[in-house]
Amino acid sequence: MLEGIFESSTSVSLFGLFVALLVFFHFFISIFSSQERREPPGPRPLPLFGNLFQLNLKRLSQNLYDLSKTYGPVFQVSFGPKKVVVLAGHKIVKQALVNQAEQFASREITKAFYYINKEHGIILANGDSWKEMKHFARTTLKDFGMGRKTSEEIIIEESVNLIKEFEQFQGEAFDNSVALTYATSNVISALMFGKRFEYTDPFIKQMVERNQETIHLMGSASVQIYNFIPWLGPFLKNWTNLMKNMEDTKADIRKIIAELKKTLDPEMCRCFIDAFLIRKHNLEDSEVKDSHYRDENLLYSVINLFIAGTDTTATTLKWSLLYMAKFPHFQDRVQEELSRVVGSRQVRIEDRKNLPYTDAVIHESQRFANIVPMSLPHTTSKDVTLQGYFIRKGTAIFPLLTSVLYDESEWESPHNFNPSHFLDEEGKFIRRDAFMPFSAGRRACLGESLARMELFLFFASLLQHFCFTLPPGVSEDELDLKPVVGLTLAPKPQKLCAVGQL
Numbered sequence: 001m002l003e004g005i006f007e008s009s010t011s012v013s014l015f016g017l018f019v020a021l022l023v024f025f026h027f028f029i030s031i032f033s034s035q036e037r038r039e040p041p042g043p044r045p046l047p048l049f050g051n052l053f054q055l056n057l058k059r060l061s062q063n064l065y066d067l068s069k070t071y072g073p074v075f076q077v078s079f080g081p082k083k084v085v086v087l088a089g090h091k092i093v094k095q096a097l098v099n100q101a102e103q104f105a106s107r108e109i110t111k112a113f114y115y116i117n118k119e120h121g122i123i124l125a126n127g128d129s130w131k132e133m134k135h136f137a138r139t140t141l142k143d144f145g146m147g148r149k150t151s152e153e154i155i156i157e158e159s160v161n162l163i164k165e166f167e168q169f170q171g172e173a174f175d176n177s178v179a180l181t182y183a184t185s186n187v188i189s190a191l192m193f194g195k196r197f198e199y200t201d202p203f204i205k206q207m208v209e210r211n212q213e214t215i216h217l218m219g220s221a222s223v224q225i226y227n228f229i230p231w232l233g234p235f236l237k238n239w240t241n242l243m244k245n246m247e248d249t250k251a252d253i254r255k256i257i258a259e260l261k262k263t264l265d266p267e268m269c270r271c272f273i274d275a276f277l278i279r280k281h282n283l284e285d286s287e288v289k290d291s292h293y294r295d296e297n298l299l300y301s302v303i304n305l306f307i308a309g310t311d312t313t314a315t316t317l318k319w320s321l322l323y324m325a326k327f328p329h330f331q332d333r334v335q336e337e338l339s340r341v342v343g344s345r346q347v348r349i350e351d352r353k354n355l356p357y358t359d360a361v362i363h364e365s366q367r368f369a370n371i372v373p374m375s376l377p378h379t380t381s382k383d384v385t386l387q388g389y390f391i392r393k394g395t396a397i398f399p400l401l402t403s404v405l406y407d408e409s410e411w412e413s414p415h416n417f418n419p420s421h422f423l424d425e426e427g428k429f430i431r432r433d434a435f436m437p438f439s440a441g442r443r444a445c446l447g448e449s450l451a452r453m454e455l456f457l458f459f460a461s462l463l464q465h466f467c468f469t470l471p472p473g474v475s476e477d478e479l480d481l482k483p484v485v486g487l488t489l490a491p492k493p494q495k496l497c498a499v500g501q502l
């Protein structure tokens with residue numbers, strides 16, 4: 001009997017042990033998997049509206065940067081029902097965009113982006129078409145001189161025209177933003193269409209004004225609202241203006257493409273549009289099916305390169321001249337270096353290695369101006385874990401470039417304009433890993449080398465010829481460096497004097 005009791009108690013305790021193990025196992029797995037699937041933290045969202053009422057859509061990049069101080073380098077916010085994961089700080093942005101490049105390389109195509117671009121072209125496209133168009137644009141622009149002599153010649157020619165334009169004001173205060181944008185726009189025109197425009201040409205005036213407005217409108221709250229409640233579109237003034245701008249731009253570029261088509265000579269490629277058309281014809285001749293070289297891809301690639309390549313570079317130049325007027329002691333040192341190393345001859349790209357201080361001031365201007373503060377939105381192409389947080393495939397990602405360019409653990413004095421960030425103790429130029437104004441990884445800016453060449457040649461040529469000062473009666477403290485917020489951060493319209501150097 002004892003034996004029976006013993007046997008049954010053994011089987012009960014075995015059963016108990018089994019159940020306990022099962023519970024423990026289940027508990028362990030659920031803890032483990034909940035940790036595996038731990039979502040990034042963030043402010044508590046309201047049903048339907050998410051965090052819309054807590055966010056400052058008019059100053060979103062700064063707002064998100066402030067939130068990163070509470071929630072850490074990976075956090076989420078909800079725009080209405082749409083969750084967005086924000087990446088803050090150099091370490092985590094690099095980890096995602098560079099080390100986990102494939103998972104973070106897709107572009108988030110919001111409703112607004114889709115309506116504007118229909119996934120053609122480069123900036124707002126994904127998949128094989130994006131890959132092919134980006135590769136084609138990069139190699140074609142290189143063949144036309146991106147990173148080589150010919151684009152250097154184009155920029156030098158343009159800087160001569162820019163200097164003439166500035167000279168007309170004879171040291172009187174004027175707003176230089178229009179002329180700077182015409183200059184950078186002409187560099188892209190020369191590469192895209194094979195010609196530049198006089199600064200008095202109504203075409204360039206209209207293109208530049210429209211581009212600037214488009215960039216401003218794309219960063220407006222109306223576009224964010226459209227993304228969540230698209231049927232409101234026709235009632236949102238900024239949205240309808242943006243649509244009109246895009247239609248007018250498309251009409252203008254279509255006209256230029258049609259003119260170039262009429263005189264196309266496959267033996268004599270004049271520009272990007274020619275190169276595209278020649279490739280398209282060659283593929284048609286060899287009966288390649290499903291080629292990406294379609295009319296829409298040409299139209300939108302040209303528009304993309306114009307919009308991405310003109311205002312960004314001009315805005316950076318505007319900031320750099322404002323910094324020179326605000327901090328004249330830095331300007332004095334640039335001019336001393338330029339006159340010692342280059343003298344009065346035309347500055348060239350090969351001089352850059354001998355002009356470390358000038359180069360450092362240009363880099364610091366880009367860092368401090370932080371003109372694309374949230375980069376452009378990405379999306380995850382598969383489920384991914386970052387810093388222990390689970391991020392589902394198709395989640396929108398904002399790589400907060402502000403938080404990289406102002407990262408307190410990377411820069412010695414992030415909130416001051418300080419060219420020493422890019423100089424070693426001997427005054428030699430040093431690269432910094434957290435210098436990421438062009439973003440990083442597979443989606444990084446396609447025009448980086450062209451933009452860097454433009455910034456150097458335009459800035460150095462201007463400083464060889466002029467000293468930039470504030471208008472008489474305006475003190476350095478009165479100069480307002482708060483940006484106008486759009487998709488890019490641009491300076492407020494303000495006048496400077498370009499005083500001729502003897």
Ligand code: HEM
Pocket residue numbers: 107122123124134304305308309310312313316371372375376377399437438439440442443444445446447448450451
């Ligand atoms: C100072 C000047 C410039 C700055 C600061 C800048 C910055 C950027 C940034 C932050 C991005 C987004 C990258 C991302 O999604 O993570 C970008 C993308 C892009 N940029 Fe620039 N850019 C500049 C000039 C240019 C120029 C001159 C061109 C054209 C010749 C250009 C063409 C593009 C294109 C096509 C993309 C989209 C790349 C893609 O989606 O794969 N950019 N740029």
